[in-house]
Amino acid sequence: MVKRVFNFGPGPAALPLEVLKVAQEELLDYRGTGMSILEISHRSPEYEDINNQAISLMRELMGVGENYHVLFLGGGASTQFSMIPMNFLPQGKVGAYVDTGTWSAKAIKEAEKLGKVEVVASSKGDKYSYIPKDIKAPNGAAYLHITSNNTIAGTQYQDMPDTDVPLICDMSSDILSRRRDFGKFSVIYAGAQKNIGPAGCTAVIIRDEMLAKCPDSIPTMLNYKTHAKEKSLYNTPPAFAVYIVKLVLEWVKKQGGVSAIEKVNAKKKDVIGGLIDQHGDYFKGTVQQASRSWANITMRLPTEDLEKKLIADAKAAGFIGLKGHRSVGGIRVSLYNAMTLEGAEKLAAFMLDFMKKNPK
Amino acid sequence: MVKRVFNFGPGPAALPLEVLKVAQEELLDYRGTGMSILEISHRSPEYEDINNQAISLMRELMGVGENYHVLFLGGGASTQFSMIPMNFLPQGKVGAYVDTGTWSAKAIKEAEKLGKVEVVASSKGDKYSYIPKDIKAPNGAAYLHITSNNTIAGTQYQDMPDTDVPLICDMSSDILSRRRDFGKFSVIYAGAQKNIGPAGCTAVIIRDEMLAKCPDSIPTMLNYKTHAKEKSLYNTPPAFAVYIVKLVLEWVKKQGGVSAIEKVNAKKKDVIGGLIDQHGDYFKGTVQQASRSWANITMRLPTEDLEKKLIADAKAAGFIGLKGHRSVGGIRVSLYNAMTLEGAEKLAAFMLDFMKKNPK
Numbered sequence: 001m002v003k004r005v006f007n008f009g010p011g012p013a014a015l016p017l018e019v020l021k022v023a024q025e026e027l028l029d030y031r032g033t034g035m036s037i038l039e040i041s042h043r044s045p046e047y048e049d050i051n052n053q054a055i056s057l058m059r060e061l062m063g064v065g066e067n068y069h070v071l072f073l074g075g076g077a078s079t080q081f082s083m084i085p086m087n088f089l090p091q092g093k094v095g096a097y098v099d100t101g102t103w104s105a106k107a108i109k110e111a112e113k114l115g116k117v118e119v120v121a122s123s124k125g126d127k128y129s130y131i132p133k134d135i136k137a138p139n140g141a142a143y144l145h146i147t148s149n150n151t152i153a154g155t156q157y158q159d160m161p162d163t164d165v166p167l168i169c170d171m172s173s174d175i176l177s178r179r180r181d182f183g184k185f186s187v188i189y190a191g192a193q194k195n196i197g198p199a200g201c202t203a204v205i206i207r208d209e210m211l212a213k214c215p216d217s218i219p220t221m222l223n224y225k226t227h228a229k230e231k232s233l234y235n236t237p238p239a240f241a242v243y244i245v246k247l248v249l250e251w252v253k254k255q256g257g258v259s260a261i262e263k264v265n266a267k268k269k270d271v272i273g274g275l276i277d278q279h280g281d282y283f284k285g286t287v288q289q290a291s292r293s294w295a296n297i298t299m300r301l302p303t304e305d306l307e308k309k310l311i312a313d314a315k316a317a318g319f320i321g322l323k324g325h326r327s328v329g330g331i332r333v334s335l336y337n338a339m340t341l342e343g344a345e346k347l348a349a350f351m352l353d354f355m356k357k358n359p360k
Numbered sequence: 361m362v363k364r365v366f367n368f369g370p371g372p373a374a375l376p377l378e379v380l381k382v383a384q385e386e387l388l389d390y391r392g393t394g395m396s397i398l399e400i401s402h403r404s405p406e407y408e409d410i411n412n413q414a415i416s417l418m419r420e421l422m423g424v425g426e427n428y429h430v431l432f433l434g435g436g437a438s439t440q441f442s443m444i445p446m447n448f449l450p451q452g453k454v455g456a457y458v459d460t461g462t463w464s465a466k467a468i469k470e471a472e473k474l475g476k477v478e479v480v481a482s483s484k485g486d487k488y489s490y491i492p493k494d495i496k497a498p499n500g501a502a503y504l505h506i507t508s509n510n511t512i513a514g515t516q517y518q519d520m521p522d523t524d525v526p527l528i529c530d531m532s533s534d535i536l537s538r539r540r541d542f543g544k545f546s547v548i549y550a551g552a553q554k555n556i557g558p559a560g561c562t563a564v565i566i567r568d569e570m571l572a573k574c575p576d577s578i579p580t581m582l583n584y585k586t587h588a589k590e591k592s593l594y595n596t597p598p599a600f601a602v603y604i605v606k607l608v609l610e611w612v613k614k615q616g617g618v619s620a621i622e623k624v625n626a627k628k629k630d631v632i633g634g635l636i637d638q639h640g641d642y643f644k645g646t647v648q649q650a651s652r653s654w655a656n657i658t659m660r661l662p663t664e665d666l667e668k669k670l671i672a673d674a675k676a677a678g679f680i681g682l683k684g685h686r687s688v689g690g691i692r693v694s695l696y697n698a699m700t701l702e703g704a705e706k707l708a709a710f711m712l713d714f715m716k717k718n719p720k
Contacts (some may be wrong), residue, residue, distance in 0.1 A: 002389045003389050003392060003394045010401075012398070028380050029362045039374050040372060041368055113578075199402065199600070200601055221442060221471055240560060320395075
């Protein structure tokens with residue numbers, strides 16, 4: 001009997017059970033090839049088909065055209081922090097960044113190693129508890145870089161900034177979880193391990209005209225042109241991770257695409273966010289309500305002891321991954337796409353019950 | 361009924377069936393956690409245990425001590441081609457390289473983008489058909505870089521060069537397949553997808569004293585110090601691939617370690633190499649016998665039509681992955697660790713039978 005828990009971890013995170021079942025079923029013999037997908041050549045027609053399908057599904061779900069390349073790279077989103085300025089921040093230009101949390105700050109630090117950076121808006125002084133308004137990039141900036149969802153702080157852009165310079169977004173923790181005008185962006189990158197797959201693969205969606213900017217002098221593997229030209233098959237790709245991404249994208253499509261997913265996610269965030277809105281003296285939100293993330297809802301309890309007890313009791317009841325990041329503390333409920341509404345409702349009921357049993 | 365073929369592909373390649381079975385069994389619920397290993401946090405005790413075990417097993421199987429760090433990185437060995445000079449080739453120094461094939465040449469090209477390179481030996485003029493002898497790095501070179509096995513050309517170092525400068529080796533296609541004095545090397549790197557796991561993870565084994573050379577000015581993710589300090593957990597690692605690597609290393613240990621594996625591999629290469637040695641007018645070896653790889657045995661048949669027929673007939677008989685690289689043509693038989701002696705013997709019998717049925 002397979003045991004399954006409700007995984008509210010911040011990532012790597014829950015995957016749809018039906019995706020895991022397909023992967024399990026096919027693990028020794030991928031569709032009659034007599035080989036595991038873990039053993040199959042990335043030059044085989046079977047893998048090319050997986051890769052092509054993952055690319056088309058990503059475009060289709062985002063509602064973007066073939067003027068966007070979809071890449072599947074190794075090295076994590078953290079490597080993108082360096083690849084972005086290596087490819088797009090030439091000498092004499094400035095890279096504009098918005099600092100909304102730990103991950104933005106890391107992106108900024110890496111860009112500063114490679115070129116001139118201007119932080120055009122920041123909520124750092126207020127513990128990253130909100131998303132700045134009226135973000136403006138300086139005229140002639142090489143790009144404006146934002147982090148759409150802040151996994152640690154628990155904030156999320158509700159609307160995307162308008163800008164005349166190329167908009168680049170780290171969408172690691174909310175890609176395909178809400179409707180966005182994806183066509184606004186010049187580059188989107190996302191570690192797969194929250195909404196679209198397992199750890200070990202980073203999706204990069206890049207508008208064709210950006211490729212002309214990538215300098216030939218940089219390392220081949222760090223040049224987006226290399227991977228766009230070869231459809232991520234210049235070198236051996238993280239094939240199994242891409243295969244799981246393909247299965248997850250098929251699952252998203254089957255759910256009804258991003259707008260259907262968004263409807264469920266809106267309910268999930270209302271169920272968990274409702275604890276803060278209705279019992280705010282017990283479940284104390286750590287961010288401004290208008291900036292509250294749908295993906296990672298952060299809160300403190302009246303005491304640290306209660307927080308520890310809630311995490312332990314929840315684990316015993318089959319709800320795991322609720323510990324807040326050490327820099328914020330408290331409780332963090334991550335509600336990525338594969339978390340069901342049922343899971344969120346059960347957790348909310350558990351937390352209300354906990355509040356009654358453990359008054360402050 | 362699960363169908364399994366004999367996979368002689370050059371990589372991604374066959375994995376031990378018992379490893380795949382464990383992965384399949386654990387795919388929905390990793391050891392009672394209620395989560396798939398694809399969903400589990402890289403900060404969980406379960407993943408830390410996998411990571412630590414993979415590190416210790418690698419050290420144990422190589423016979424190196426704790427003065428070697430074992431890293432598991434994304435980005436493939438191709439990213440190492442740039443990381444090596446970024447970390448170890450300062451201005452004013454020269455990186456010495458041996459050019460023994462396509463992958464060496466790629467490593468050289470990437471190093472030339474970043475610093476001064478000297479090719480100290482090369483078999484390029486003779487179609488990469490041998491491993492040069494008497495390799496010497498210039499005094500004061502930053503390092504000497506070699507490629508221990510050449511997957512495409514089909515050659516392999518039988519003995520490793522002696523040098524006073526740090527010896528760096530791309531061991532992607534023969535790591536843990538033969539006994540080597542691993543303690544001779546300052547850095548060893550290997551894409552996992554041939555002998556130690558699936559695509560999506562690159563092992564880097566690096567001597568502690570090398571870390572002092574890594575400059576802080578380079579991107580954090582491209583600095584070996586980052587990953588050594590954090591045991592490859594600075595960012596989200598390719599967790600599932602590392603898990604499979606751990607299972608494969610356990611399997612290697614269970615077989616009796618590298619010396620036991622070597623004995624089987626020696627028999628496999630004699631079985632397939634014997635076709636060339638005994639029927640060289642039909643199975644024409646493309647490299648000098650003294651440099652012949654145990655891992656990738658390359659040959660031409662009397663005509664291209666016969667080569668095509670052999671590949672097609674073999675596939676129909678359940679032997680796949682035999683097509684030579686387009687730059688060499690012909691037949692390539694890859695005999696990585698997970699290929700059984702039985703598989704090699706059955707293929708040899710098939711090829712002898714093919715020769716009889718299809719005389720030149």
